Amino acid sequence: MEVYFTVDKTAVAEFKDRGSKFLGYVFPVKTPEAVKDCLMEVKKEHPKATHHCYAYRLGTDGMQFRANDDGEPSGSAGKPILGQIDSKQLTDVLVVVVRYFGGTLLGVPGLINAYKVSASMVLQLVPAVQKNIESKYHLTFDYTIMNDVMIVVKQNNCTVLSQELQLFCTMDIGVPKTNEELCLLRLRDIHGLEIKSLK
CATH class of the missing domain: 3.30.70.260 (ACT domain)
Incomplete structure (x- = not known):
């Protein structure tokens, strides 16, 4: 393997489902420290949001990764977000999905879909760049x-x-x-x- 794919821009996408609003953010990141900074930024921007779920993958070997459900049912948020990063074979990337609860429970399948779609939408906004x-x-x-x-x-x-x-x-x-x-x-x-x- 001599090249890898990443993003070099940030973007935001919005997805709505039964009153709940999901905002997907993508950031190019190189280190866990950069991940923390970006998360802080998003949390500052959306202090009243119900959840700030995220996933990232780092390093040219892609061995450093994390998926966080931030209080959503286990595996219903972070995993689907990471799944979208991986389906595009990206690394050095962080996707955060902010959720504003709209009063209607979506259930686990609904949540998995909402987080997956939000991550997919925001990743479509930034072209993958090939790096050596x-x-x-x-x-x-x-x-x-x-x-x-x-x-x-x-x-x-x-x-x-x-x-x-x-x-x-x-x-x-x-x-x-x-x-x-x-x-x-x-x-x-x-x-x-x-x-x-x-x-």
Whole structure:
């Protein structure tokens, strides 16, 4: 696997069922901390909502995930939301569905449907973006070869994660796995450049 799919925009969709109002939110997120921040934001915006249910999946391997029913019957909210994220094969994404109770009980099948539809609607509003899975490397080099390093970094679509450019420079880069070998070969050709793999 050399690529993954995620979203790079936020969006909101609204779904109504027998008086209950469901608002679906989608956020691009990278960390559990970012998930918390987005949840706080939604809760601040909807302090009077009955439930703030959500699901997220993180990481290029998709191994970090969570589904939360926030007081709805077990498995009736978080799971259907996560199911929609997974049906689109997305990662680094959070979907929150806010519910305002409308007086009529929907029952578990009704809830599963409402949360599923809300998540599906909001995910349809944001196009999935394909990103390269990257390996991270730490580069150390003298300022005089800065130009040579930048040419290879740019030509290989590497992501510059952090950099300190003085007389002596350090840079953390993400190298797309699709052309990792070629990129490293070219970097190793640059005299005086030190490369360390960051796990």
